[in-house]
Amino acid sequence: xxxxxxxxxxxxxxxxxxxxxxxxxxxxxxxxxxxxxxxxxxxxxxxxxxxxxxxxxxxxxxxxxxxxxxxxxxxxxxxxxxxxxxxxxxxxxxxxxxxxxxxxxxxxxxxxxxxxxxxxxxxxxxxxxxxxxxxxxxxxxxxxxxxxxxxxxxxxxxxxxxxxxxxxxxxxxxxxxxxxxxxxxxxxxxxxxxxxxxxxxxxxxxxxxxxxxxxxxxxxxxxxxxxxxxxxxxxxxxxxxxxxxxxxxxxxxxxxxxxxxxxxxxxxxxxxxxxxxxxxxxxxxxxxxx
Amino acid sequence: xxxxxxxxxxxxxxxxxxxxxxxxxxxxxxxxxxxxxxxxxxxxxxxxxxxxxxxxxxxxxxxxxxxxxxxxxxxxxxxxxxxxxxxxxxxxxxxxxxxxxxxxxxxxxxxxxxxxxxxxxxxxxxxxxxxxxxxxxxxxxxxxxxxxxxxxxxxxxxxxxxxxxxxxxxxxxxxxxxxxxxxxxxxxxxxxxxxxxxxxxxxxxxxxxxxxxxxxxxxxxxxxxxxxxxxxxxxxxxxxxxxxxxxxxxxxxxxxxxxxxxxxxxxxxxxxxxxxxxx
Numbered sequence: 001x002x003x004x005x006x007x008x009x010x011x012x013x014x015x016x017x018x019x020x021x022x023x024x025x026x027x028x029x030x031x032x033x034x035x036x037x038x039x040x041x042x043x044x045x046x047x048x049x050x051x052x053x054x055x056x057x058x059x060x061x062x063x064x065x066x067x068x069x070x071x072x073x074x075x076x077x078x079x080x081x082x083x084x085x086x087x088x089x090x091x092x093x094x095x096x097x098x099x100x101x102x103x104x105x106x107x108x109x110x111x112x113x114x115x116x117x118x119x120x121x122x123x124x125x126x127x128x129x130x131x132x133x134x135x136x137x138x139x140x141x142x143x144x145x146x147x148x149x150x151x152x153x154x155x156x157x158x159x160x161x162x163x164x165x166x167x168x169x170x171x172x173x174x175x176x177x178x179x180x181x182x183x184x185x186x187x188x189x190x191x192x193x194x195x196x197x198x199x200x201x202x203x204x205x206x207x208x209x210x211x212x213x214x215x216x217x218x219x220x221x222x223x224x225x226x227x228x229x230x231x232x233x234x235x236x237x238x239x240x241x242x243x244x245x246x247x248x249x250x251x252x253x254x255x256x257x258x259x260x261x262x263x264x265x266x267x268x269x270x271x272x273x274x275x276x277x278x279x280x281x282x283x284x285x286x287x288x289x290x
Numbered sequence: 291x292x293x294x295x296x297x298x299x300x301x302x303x304x305x306x307x308x309x310x311x312x313x314x315x316x317x318x319x320x321x322x323x324x325x326x327x328x329x330x331x332x333x334x335x336x337x338x339x340x341x342x343x344x345x346x347x348x349x350x351x352x353x354x355x356x357x358x359x360x361x362x363x364x365x366x367x368x369x370x371x372x373x374x375x376x377x378x379x380x381x382x383x384x385x386x387x388x389x390x391x392x393x394x395x396x397x398x399x400x401x402x403x404x405x406x407x408x409x410x411x412x413x414x415x416x417x418x419x420x421x422x423x424x425x426x427x428x429x430x431x432x433x434x435x436x437x438x439x440x441x442x443x444x445x446x447x448x449x450x451x452x453x454x455x456x457x458x459x460x461x462x463x464x465x466x467x468x469x470x471x472x473x474x475x476x477x478x479x480x481x482x483x484x485x486x487x488x489x490x491x492x493x494x495x496x497x498x499x500x501x502x503x504x505x506x507x508x509x510x511x512x513x514x515x516x517x518x519x520x521x522x523x524x525x526x527x528x529x530x531x532x533x534x535x536x537x538x539x540x541x542x543x544x545x546x547x548x549x550x551x552x553x554x555x556x557x558x559x560x561x562x563x564x565x566x567x568x569x
Contacts, residue, residue: 170515174528192515193525199422203515206425208435 043258044093050118050255056094058085059104059117067220067284068123074101080279081121084140087271088119088247091262109248110134119259120248123217135256138263139244140272144235145180146219146286149211150204151229158233161185161289168192170200170209176240177213184236201226215243216286234289235281350534354526358539361522362546368440368508373501375444380451385481387452388459408449413510416442421514439511447504454496458489495561498554502547519543
């Protein structure tokens, strides 16, 4: 499944094309198809202009949170984003030992100015505002909606959507999470709608709802840090316009095209889906509810 | 012999009729000018087309009307329950606050403390305390959030209505009670048959006014989870990025308020006519 990318073109033309890709309209980042310009560019350690020649410096914040990383050690290759970073590096032709990790604060990564990294993975959602300051690769993760509850709730052990039919579910008003209830889960009762996730969380703690729907990153945070007995029931199928996570690069970085291409390949050959399943569904305990 | 107005009187009548016709014409003309001015000013604004699209889109209105009506039904049910219970609570507290005699000091103090604090507390905070705080106690048999939210609204509005009732009770002249007592009625009987009927009649307009306000405030219960008309509209707005559902909900609320407002006006008018009878 993971095969090394073989360069298809050589020399100066590659540099030129890489530059063209970097200057391409920002919309290009939103598509998951491979830009034609990058397809013929050379993306290998010899021609890529990284901070340290022959090495790929990957930035992320510290502490690096689970399940995106594991044990606060980005270089162990465990956790979804660490795994994605190593896969991208491999596609670009770097050995595992060529990947150097740098501690870069979340806000520093998207601040204008010189960067201490070649690429940065830190659950950055792709937005137009951020695109003004930095480059984004193609999205490596589309955020999914997740049902969470508390231990002992009647849906705590639910394994399928059918088991959520009689549950009283809540979500924040005007969110994709609410759409997930009405369009995917379709419980028998009317969903409860809250002004914000804090109110929804309180209702969950109080037991006035059986479960609430939030996006997966929020689900990890709420169940780990905010709810005393929080448990993730599972993820539901993609709905609405999902938030997208992209790899951050310096504005106009010569690497953007190559990194995007590597991410696109990972998506197309199913590697991203496997990583998602391994690190987000299985390891972190957020199974997909059918 | 039939009444034959004098020439002078006929002149007067004709003059008055002329003035009346003139004022009707003037009112019509000024209304037309203002109306045309508003229409030209709004539809001629550079952003009118865009506003029309995002606030007055018929398709969107139709799409979300069923959900909004469903929400409005919740508002209506809540209004009936909350208005009835808040009026009862208000009347009770007002009567307690007007009790005389040193024995009743604690009752008076409690009633006064209640009206002071719940008129000051914002309804939203009371709602949060009731709908999120009480279930948090995890007591057996805690009622549904809908019931708790309704209780918050009743307690808050009861405080306002109590003060309106009290104003009515105190507006009845003390001589009325004195007369009733001298006729052998007990304090309770005097209150029931002499004071309260007059008091309630006098404060009927402000009471109805508060009920109209309550009609809009019952929707605040949506912060606890239930979907009322405005919440249903908000969901529509978020889904379609179109503000038309809000307009739909607004129009429905006005329609809902119209009968109540009409009754309020009629009651006020009737009271004024009776008070000025014979003058």
